[in-house]
Amino acid sequence: MTSPIHDSPVVLPEENAPSQRNDKERRLTISGVIAWIVALIFFAPIFWIFLAALKTDNTILAYPPKFIFTPTLENFAALITKPNVGLYFFNSVFLSVGSVAIAIVVSYLAAYSFSRFKPAGTDFLMFLLLSTRFVPAAAFVIPFFQLFGILNFKDTYVGLLIFYVMFSVPFSVWILKGFIDGVSQRFDETGLVNGASRAHVIFKVVLPQVKPGLVAAFVFNIIFVWNEFLFNFQLGGRNTSTIPVALFTSLYDGGATNWPYVASLGTAYVLPLAILIFFFQKYLLVGMTFGTVRGEV
Amino acid sequence: MSSSSAPSSVASRLEEGIPAPAPPRAKSKKTWWSWGLLVPVLVFFILMNVIPTIWMLGLSFYNYTLTSSGDPRFIGIDNYTQLAGAGPLWLSLGRTFTFMVLAVAIQTVLGAVVGYLFWKSNKVPGRRLALTLLFTPMILTPLSSGLFWRLMLDPVFGVINYFGELIGLEKIDFTTDATLAFPAVLVVDSWMWIPFMALMTLAALGSVPKAELEAAQVDNLSFWQRLVHVIIPAGKFIIILGILLRTIDVFKTMDLVYLMTNGGPGDRTELIAVALYRLAFKSFNLGYSSALAVLLLFIAIALTSIYLFVLNLRSRREAENA
Numbered sequence: 286m287t288s289p290i291h292d293s294p295v296v297l298p299e300e301n302a303p304s305q306r307n308d309k310e311r312r313l314t315i316s317g318v319i320a321w322i323v324a325l326i327f328f329a330p331i332f333w334i335f336l337a338a339l340k341t342d343n344t345i346l347a348y349p350p351k352f353i354f355t356p357t358l359e360n361f362a363a364l365i366t367k368p369n370v371g372l373y374f375f376n377s378v379f380l381s382v383g384s385v386a387i388a389i390v391v392s393y394l395a396a397y398s399f400s401r402f403k404p405a406g407t408d409f410l411m412f413l414l415l416s417t418r419f420v421p422a423a424a425f426v427i428p429f430f431q432l433f434g435i436l437n438f439k440d441t442y443v444g445l446l447i448f449y450v451m452f453s454v455p456f457s458v459w460i461l462k463g464f465i466d467g468v469s470q471r472f473d474e475t476g477l478v479n480g481a482s483r484a485h486v487i488f489k490v491v492l493p494q495v496k497p498g499l500v501a502a503f504v505f506n507i508i509f510v511w512n513e514f515l516f517n518f519q520l521g522g523r524n525t526s527t528i529p530v531a532l533f534t535s536l537y538d539g540g541a542t543n544w545p546y547v548a549s550l551g552t553a554y555v556l557p558l559a560i561l562i563f564f565f566q567k568y569l570l571v572g573m574t575f576g577t578v579r580g581e582v
Numbered sequence: 583m584s585s586s587s588a589p590s591s592v593a594s595r596l597e598e599g600i601p602a603p604a605p606p607r608a609k610s611k612k613t614w615w616s617w618g619l620l621v622p623v624l625v626f627f628i629l630m631n632v633i634p635t636i637w638m639l640g641l642s643f644y645n646y647t648l649t650s651s652g653d654p655r656f657i658g659i660d661n662y663t664q665l666a667g668a669g670p671l672w673l674s675l676g677r678t679f680t681f682m683v684l685a686v687a688i689q690t691v692l693g694a695v696v697g698y699l700f701w702k703s704n705k706v707p708g709r710r711l712a713l714t715l716l717f718t719p720m721i722l723t724p725l726s727s728g729l730f731w732r733l734m735l736d737p738v739f740g741v742i743n744y745f746g747e748l749i750g751l752e753k754i755d756f757t758t759d760a761t762l763a764f765p766a767v768l769v770v771d772s773w774m775w776i777p778f779m780a781l782m783t784l785a786a787l788g789s790v791p792k793a794e795l796e797a798a799q800v801d802n803l804s805f806w807q808r809l810v811h812v813i814i815p816a817g818k819f820i821i822i823l824g825i826l827l828r829t830i831d832v833f834k835t836m837d838l839v840y841l842m843t844n845g846g847p848g849d850r851t852e853l854i855a856v857a858l859y860r861l862a863f864k865s866f867n868l869g870y871s872s873a874l875a876v877l878l879l880f881i882a883i884a885l886t887s888i889y890l891f892v893l894n895l896r897s898r899r900e901a902e903n904a
Contacts, residue, residue, distance in 0.1 A: 297788045314705075320703040320709075324716040330773065331718055345733075346738075348744070391626065395619060412890060419885060420882040423855045447630065458623065515836065519863075532729060533729075580788055
């Protein structure tokens with residue numbers, strides 16, 4: 286690399302934030318109506334799965350497809366009584382929350398160091414971290430498959446937790462460094478000059494000011510781990526399978542796809558994600574760009 | 583805000599009233615802190631990235647097949663020379679490139695249209711809910727997208743075939759049809775990622791200084807003039823970043839294809855990541871597939887460099903303007 290990396294995120298000007306534009310009254314324009322129609326079209330395939338989850342097996346397989354039917358919750362009742370479904374949900378929640386919590390702590394410390402001390406090799410390390418997330422997962426499955434075999438990590442919570450911590454670190458470091466860069470160094474210097482310890486500065490002065498970064502890192506890493514399929518499929522097993530793997534392995538139930546099961550499990554998988562997107566929409570941009578572009582849309 | 587992107591320059595240090603550099607003793611303390619804070623991340627990084635990478639590099643020089651009983655045998659660069667002559671792999675790399683060009687073009691253009699639509703209608707009632715509905719496809723794991731679309735594309739009871747029959751088409755099994763499997767994957771991929779490019783378009787439009795937009799309004803510029811002279815100069819970086827992220831993602835596309843078509847029919851939809859996975863876990867030729875993995879690693883590093891170069895351009899320009 287010939288040029289140094291100014292690895293601060295692109296930050297959108299705040300004057301353009303929608304909250305400020307929105308202070309005028311709500312209006313339904315033609316473009317607004319079209320925008321709503323477009324949104325509904327994009328959501329339609331997911332809505333179709335929601336509908337399938339409320340249909341009986343025969344109704345799902347009916348042709349022509351039934352748009353009007355008597356909804357039933359029996360698929361969800363059947364889902365809850367399936368032996369492993371509770372475990373899949375526990376695994377998804379435990380692995381995502383556990384690994385992301387650890388990842389954010391270690392990433393915050395590293396991001397502080399990268400932002401404030403800029404030790405030699407900072408640019409290179411930031412580059413390497415980002416590139417690990419840009420490599421096809423399939424490329425790394427082989428060495429992990431063998432290493433996990435040697436370490437006896439296969440199908441264990443410890444192994445998968447460690448894996449998902451590293452899976453979440455690159456994005457967390459990037460996003461948190463961007464937010465810490467946005468906090469003036471004057472805060473650190475003032476604190477130190479007034480006799481505060483470095484630890485006090487790190488946790489009591491800077492940390493409260495990067496809360497949005499912590500929230501964004503937390504929410505989006507949870508989503509990424511919640512969604513991860515390939516490594517859980519290859520490194521996990523019957524004890525540690527998460528929902529995506531459950532969706533995949535249950536696809537063929539006695540030869541044919543068990544659609545009532547897939548649809549109800551799929552619905553239970555999508556709903557938390559959609560709710561997160563609704564409440565944390567302002568972090569979507571920074572989340573989907575690995576912390577490199579910041580701003581509200 | 584933008585001045586904080588270059589906080590280490592002397593001018594900005596003075597401006598922010600930061601005291602002069604600390605005396606030597608404090609400096610060694612600083613070094614301790616700077617590396618001490620990095621230790622946990624470095625431990626994870628070495629354990630979960632450096633070692634697997636070295637392992638992969640090492641494997642790529644061995645003849646090692648899980649299904650044969652023989653011990654791994656060092657064969658130098660034979661795997662790489664075999665790779666260079668492997669026609670099907672270069673075909674699937676070419677196919678990945680075709681897919682990339684088509685997917686990125688479709689998603690950028692349609693994403694820009696959708697993004698602009700939402701930009702224009704920023705006061706529509708329930709905008710947040712509408713955006714949630716729009717953005718949900720891109721937040722799904724590709725595996726579940728493939729699954730959901732299989733329900734709709736089913737040759738027997740799928741709703742897409744039903745609509746097709748309504749307008750006089752015959753029922754089609756999209757995922758096993760030689761000509762339609764590739765477009766089908768392309769459509770589902772676009773369904774997932776047009777919303778992403780719409781998000782980037784919204785961000786790009788948000789980065790246009792409001793004052794310049796108002797000035798353009800006062801000057802009575804036409805839509806195209808505003809686009810060329812005001813919106814594109816300010817917004818192009820974010821769009822380019824979006825395009826690069828999509829490009830990188832196409833090289834990673836595996837789960838979606840694996841679930842929808844499993845690379846078939848034949849090899850019609852076998853993108854490079856799918857080929858790699860099949861090589862590793864169907865033929866169990868670990869040495870050879872590691873060589874391919876190393877090649878993909880280099881492609882990823884090259885794309886990351888380009889991404890950061892563009893990001894860097896943008897920060898430099900901001901620093902100059904500040």
